[in-house]
Amino acid sequence: EADIYQTPRYLVIGTGKKITLECSQTMGHDKMYWYQQDPGMELHLIHYSYGVNSTEKGDLSSESTVSRIRTEHFPLTLESARPSHTSQYLCASSEYAGDATDTQYFGPGTRLTVL
């Protein structure tokens, strides 16, 4: 079983609010990722990190920001939430194995609704 946690699981918030979605993993993985999952189920990579103090933008442009101050923690922040940010956000981590065989472990997700 993977040990990766996301809080909150569900969040309903008003437009303009600042929010932080938490993601933590206890596996000591170097790599962490944030995906946005649309209602059609498709996954879009929005941020990733190789390790502490490393963050990169993913394939889908996002107004969110991330930080990686500790190996186990990879929070995602929206400074001013808008209805277009309504989505499911999935956090994942993986251990660098030097090739293509390592597995990504996913958290349960945060379903965000912005009114």
Next chain:
Amino acid sequence: GDSVTQMEGPVTLSEEAFLTINCTYTATGYPSLFWYVQYPGEGLQLLLKATKADDKGSNKGFEATYRKETTSFHLEKGSVQVSDSAVYFCALKTPGGYQKVTFGTGTKLQVIP
């Protein structure tokens, strides 16, 4: 660039029916191939994987064979159960770089009693 194409859903089957979900890919180099499953209200979890041509991944009665000649990795199960109802994602990862995973768009499976 890399891409994964999987059959559109939803797929609706009766319990004990045979399941096939098609997946084909385009990639540079020699990717590893994965099937992930997402149960309602949960994140994705690895179902099975194969790392080289002709490898067969299997788990929980599901299996898929890495076919390099047809660039395919179709998911099969001989007898589905209601508890298999979920969304299934085919994915690939190529070596090097930051090991980006390319996911398919997902196929929703509904199994009815």
